[in-house]
Amino acid sequence: MAGYFSLLLLFFLLLSLNFYFAFWEWRWPKDDGPLPVDVEYVRVENYFGISFRAKMKEWLQTARPIPHPDTRAGESPVRAILEKPNGERILLLSGGRFGGREERDELVYSDGDLYLSDRAIFHREIYCLGNLQTGGHAQLQAVAADGEILLGAANEVARWVDAQKKILLSRGTVVHSRVCSAEAIELEPEASAQLLYAPVVFTTGYRPMPDSAHDGEQEKGLLAVQAPPATPEKVPAYLDPARCSRLGANTWLVRGDLELPAGSRVESSLVVKGYLRTGPGCRFTEPVKAARVKLGPRNRVCRSMASGGSIEIGESGFVGEILSADANILLCAGVRVGASSALAVVSAGGEVRMERNVAVCGKVTAGRAVLAV
Amino acid sequence: MRKGRWALRRKVIYPHKSLRHMPFRMGLLAEAVSVAAGADLLLYWQLPQILHWHTRVVGFLLELAEVPWEAGRQITLLPGVTAELVRTSYLDYQDHPLYPWYFLGAAVLLLAGYRWWPAPLKPVLLLIQASLAVTFLYLQLVSPSVPYSPEDFCAIWYRGETYLWLLLPLLFAMCYFILTVPFWMKLSWLCLLVSYSFLWSAVRLALALATFHHFGSLWMPLFYFVFGFLADFLYMVAFYSLAMDRAAVFLGKQKEVWQ
């Protein structure tokens, strides 16, 4: 039987091999802590800029100066070079200009205005205390400035852009991550980013105050949400009783498509399972959702609008709070979203396309890209 | 450092809660399907050889366990794939009538100590006891022997394992080859898994036949139900968990964290 027990031993050896590593991890754990959930986390849209500025200040304290090896010292704006303990270098500038086709691997810190000429390539982040301007076709990692940032035509930024003042993304410029400004962001045609956040994000042609129908007073008026009416007993006139039912006390659900004639006023929450189309001058005082939306010109959505598909807001339309679509959003010329007193969001799973003279007060974000057209 | 136009592109984005797209690519799914198909074709081509070696290993282990055996009949498992079975014998309970009672007694004793077993083991041990108890009842009440000879058992085993071997690359490839880790790493794990599967199958079959020879057919359902497909699933999960652990470590090293 010794042979049999040898075989039995081999069997148990191989069987226990199935559990060996599991047992080891159980008894002598390497990874038994809870998954990290940061209970202190508070969402801040311009987190990257804030964090980078703080890091840069820390590095400036801890990095040590090294001899200036730049052979082009006479023409270079670099005033000094610091080296961090991990070997990374920081170029110190008092402002100035980098020449065309300049390629740099170091972090850059400038305490004055900085200009990067055409086709410059900066592999690391730049922090500028003044204004920053670039020529055409520059490639940057990330940029923070305490002044304005004017990115020239066809620039490409691998990560983020953050400024205390205005940001301009010139024609064809692409930012692969987010763009944040404490003042305003302007997009020229064909400029794109994944997320934009500022008190006002606008496209070329926008005039802040007196433009068309959207002055300050009117804006307040548009935002004022009337108290929902007492539970309506009857089906509103604009709904087909055969295809609608009450989802909640103040919410109607429409099966199939819905086409609203010009000037309709919708005063209860509305969920349309199909395609929602409206004529000019309609007004929604409560939230609206549809599988697909196409609003006519000068429609007013006082609260939010959502869609499982795409949304098109017609010319000179207005949305007060939130515009959210799983697919694409098109904001036609003259559209306004939100107000300076109540920031709003435009969020699409696909693309957000903004035509001329479109302004969003708050955040514009898209799964693929936010694009000025 | 990379220079030029693509210098600023990130190679890998580590999964993050706020990302919209996971770093899994459709191309990798195609890779998984191709690898599974390729591995299955290779296996199918080599199956007669593999089964031949499997039988030789089983024979060697039976000799080690002092079990006399001889080559049995040949069965066709799949078109063009035949396997030679192993013929052994049972312990005859008519000559040794107390054996089943010994095993039943041991099982009852184990059951009496049920509350002191480690909790995770309880259900597994209960399965072993249940299979022994059911077989005992069958042998006492229905028939003095189970309906299969050891050779039949061998045939059942070969059939099941062959199907499983062909399924294994598909299962593993679909679960693992979709990850963004190097191809050599994925292939190594697959080879290791398939090799282990052959070896582990031979050891289990040899032990089953040796156990039937030394202790009788009471143990057959245990080897069929608990150490059959259930054990196969166990090593699949074990290999998968280890491979995922290594993949997670690899991906962790690629992680892009704000420095």
Added chain:
Amino acid sequence: MILLAAKATALVVVFVLSVYSLRHFFFAFHRLFRPQRMNYTDLAGFHMPSVTVLIPMHNEEAVAHDVLEALLEADYPHDPGLLEIIPIDDHSTDGTGEILDEYDARYSWIKPLHRREGRRGKAAALRAATRLATGEILIVFDADYIPGKSLLKFLVAPFADPEVGAVMGRVVPENTGSSLLSRLLDLERAGGYQINQQARNNLGLIPQYGGTVGGVRREALETVGGWNALSLTEDTDLTLQLAIRGWKVAYVNRAECYEEVPVTWAVRRRQIERWAIGHTECLRRYLWPLLRSPYLSRKAKLDGVLLLGVYLTAPLVLLGWAACVLLFFSGQSFLPALAAFFLASTCYNAVGNFASFFEIGNSVILDGAHARVRLLPLNIANFLFSTLTVSLALAKYYGGRILGLRPPWHKTERYRNGNGNNHAGGNGNGGSSGNGYPNGRGLNFIRARSIIPGSPAS
């Protein structure tokens, strides 16, 4: 005849379990390869309706401080018109009531409700509190949860969509190091939320509202007649009722909150029993209304049926085993069905009720963890344990129905602050509570450990 029945049973079981297996694989692949629906997360902080937070408490003196302190730090505007907290002292016999009164005296927007009469239980407590609540959105936390600062904003964001009736966040086990069971449950939860719930949300199916770390729109709740106080699982009950009446349930993976999971197998057994019975009651009550609902798509109905029937798979597995044993002893084991059955049944839910091993493996990758996935083979014990427990619970339930008995409601025990049996908070003994779970792992512990892993990526 018996053999024919056994064969048929084995094949039916194989079919049902294969459907569940395919469902797991489909969810996992969809989660990994298709774009995620993240729009609701983008809205966090921009949509801030009036909110009432409801916290049912029965003898929760050990944890009451933590949850209230955590909510006091929430970054939701502390404007009485926007935020109101109603902790519910539900027939407590310890110091819970006094603790709540302390907070009541200090903060005008914390309005405790003391219940001394009427039916006990979470659903009844929520029903009573909902009558007092003024918020447009009702958020529910269990007393042992510790919400993060931004959690409320993440949870209310999806309500900007007027079709959303309820929202569920992700629960993350906090006491993972306490026992093997808690570690296995950690894996199961990760797969269940990170993959399963998110995939259902992406696919527009029916993500499950879990009764805590979630919220419900008051208007939607009123439509379905409020919390079902007769249900053992008022969360599943509400999920189904909302879905049947056309409301959507949304899942927000980013809305994470720590929870305690059972540390001992005895507690786990009671928890599973309650879920199994509650779920099966919902199946009985809502199967036909679900199938007949005009608001749900076919795929959502299928998902709903599979969700409702998930606990029935445990007795099905046992039935399949019985059929296979019968076939084996009758010399029928050459049937491919027999082989396939074992593969399907073990593959199906070898590692939990809502997550297969594949979902768990990928969730570990997505969560950036690693070594914990090695525990997967040990989950076979969890699977066998759940199968037996659920089967027994359902047998008890159906037996009780025949006898006209109602199943009792068991409160899940808390382990934090040495409160191993839920009635010994602050017992002053120090050390552990007898189950290896150290004392004092409340809000301060989590804060101290809290680090910012990486940064919010774009």
